Amino acid sequence: MKRVTVPSVRARKGGEPLVVLTAYTVRHAQLLDPHCDMLLVGDSLGQVIYGLPSTVPVSLEMMCAHGAAVVRGSYHALVIVDMPFGSYEASPEQAFASAARVLKETGAAAVKMEGGEAMAPTVRFLTERGIPVMGHVGLTPQAVNLLGGYGARGRDAAEAEKLVRDAAAIAEAGAFSLVIEGVVEPIAVEMSRAAACPTIGIGASAACDGQVLVTEDMVGMFERVPRFVKRFGEVGQAIGAAAEHYARDVRARAFPTPEQTYQPK
Ligand code: KIV
Ligand code: NA
Numbered sequence: 001m002k003r004v005t006v007p008s009v010r011a012r013k014g015g016e017p018l019v020v021l022t023a024y025t026v027r028h029a030q031l032l033d034p035h036c037d038m039l040l041v042g043d044s045l046g047q048v049i050y051g052l053p054s055t056v057p058v059s060l061e062m063m064c065a066h067g068a069a070v071v072r073g074s075y076h077a078l079v080i081v082d083m084p085f086g087s088y089e090a091s092p093e094q095a096f097a098s099a100a101r102v103l104k105e106t107g108a109a110a111v112k113m114e115g116g117e118a119m120a121p122t123v124r125f126l127t128e129r130g131i132p133v134m135g136h137v138g139l140t141p142q143a144v145n146l147l148g149g150y151g152a153r154g155r156d157a158a159e160a161e162k163l164v165r166d167a168a169a170i171a172e173a174g175a176f177s178l179v180i181e182g183v184v185e186p187i188a189v190e191m192s193r194a195a196a197c198p199t200i201g202i203g204a205s206a207a208c209d210g211q212v213l214v215t216e217d218m219v220g221m222f223e224r225v226p227r228f229v230k231r232f233g234e235v236g237q238a239i240g241a242a243a244e245h246y247a248r249d250v251r252a253r254a255f256p257t258p259e260q261t262y263q264p265k
Helices: 006-010 026-035 060-072 092-106 117-128 141-147 157-172 185-194 235-251
Strands: 018-022 038-041 078-082 110-114 133-138 177-181 199-202 210-213
Touching (some): 092 117, 110 117, 117 133, 157 177
């Protein structure tokens, strides 16, 4: 099976919705790959895998290690790796060096970076030099210290106008797709219209050209999830129940049995 390509994603504007999930590990990648157009190695791994308080402390080394695992576990989906905070914002040159390292070390096809109009020159710089970029506008979690939280964006008129300009600018700069996160519906609709490339929504309504969720959220491995998450599974409960059963069997000496025990020939 041939991998999904950047041009084929770009061509999906206004077409069949793009299916995207996050993946951080080889096993998750194997399970999700047949069902997804793209797998995103999100810097949300900071909270989800490492228990960090935000995505701010995530390093390029962490993204490279998990990106390589997801590429090894997938054959079909286009793999995109998040650029972590501090690895790309200072200049287009810094962004190129970091993104090139990510592509070389992981085998992924593209990177994602947060930011609106101010990041447009960087998106153009990378795209013109052969690195496909997925943009990320609206609620940008790496800016949590500036925003003061993770509330939905676009509730006041001045901010809404800025969000639409951000979406248009990142698409115009050459992004092949654009994540819109945590934006009230009417503004998400306008942003999706303003962006020439496919938009991938998370908490940004059905108006986008595709959807993304954090896999652990949608399979029920996190207790508290935001309003925009639908729980499509109860994997957390299944793991807890398996651990409980195992503990009971070990304590009762009901595991292991002769079936799980080696004997001399
Ligand atoms: O890090 C992440 O998982 C993301 C998605 C939620 C878009 O950026
Ligand atoms: Na992210």
